[in-house]
Amino acid sequence: MIVDVVIPALDEEAALPRVIAAIPRARVRRVVVADNGSRDRTAEVARAAGAEVVHEPARGYGAACLAGLAHLRRTGPPEIVVFLDGDGSDYPEELPALLAPIEAGRAALVIGSRAAGRAARGSLTVQQRVGNAIACVALRRLYRVRYTDLGPFRAIRWDALERLGMRDRDYGWTVEMQVRAARRGLPYEEVPVSYRPRIGASKISGTIRGTLGASTKILWTLGRHARG
DSSP: OOEEEEEEESSOTTTHHHHHHHSOTTTOSEEEEEEOSOSSSHHHHHHHTTOEEEEOOSOOHHHHHHHHHHHHHHHOOOSEEEEOOSSSOBOGGGHHHHHHHHHTTSOSEEEEEEEEEEEOTTSSOHHHHHHHHHHHHHHHHHHOOOOSOOOSOEEEEHHHHHHHOOOOOSTTHHHHHHHHHHHTTOOEEEEEEEEOOOSSOOSSTTSHHHHHHHHHHHHHHHHHHHHO
């Protein structure tokens, strides 16, 4: 199956070369880095590493992901799209494990679960662990789906993704995908993945403002879809 990778990135010059180099290129057609208004050499190092680069100056994790998807839509979409963070915290080498349930026909969406896998000491803050746990309980009670994580490392069939109508432009992107998939009855699986401390400072969990903003948006997204 044709697989493309989308990496949203903001000031990830230090990490991106290693992230892109670790992607199993025998399984991936192309890598698209969505540069979210970086002030460093993110775009340059991404191109040098063999990635295609699109620019989305409006800040927001979801905005960057949407820009990457728009690029794939214009230039020829894959059968599966994989989302991967550009900060070095995920293990791109584990990408085949995410693809396996989709390729076997068991799932349309696969979430890489850090909670079920091996998260190195210090890679997840207390607030991240608590926030993930609360969100997953809400997902189970509101939508009757069982997740252990809202992890960014994930794979989804392109045709299924297009039906979801993703819109969120910031912190709610990951949970919106899981909520919309649940409401449409998409088959899903989780696979355990490894996780390590990111390279450089976090723009979200590393600040009080970012943590509060992400937590509030995730809970708001869960409630909004439950009402709608």
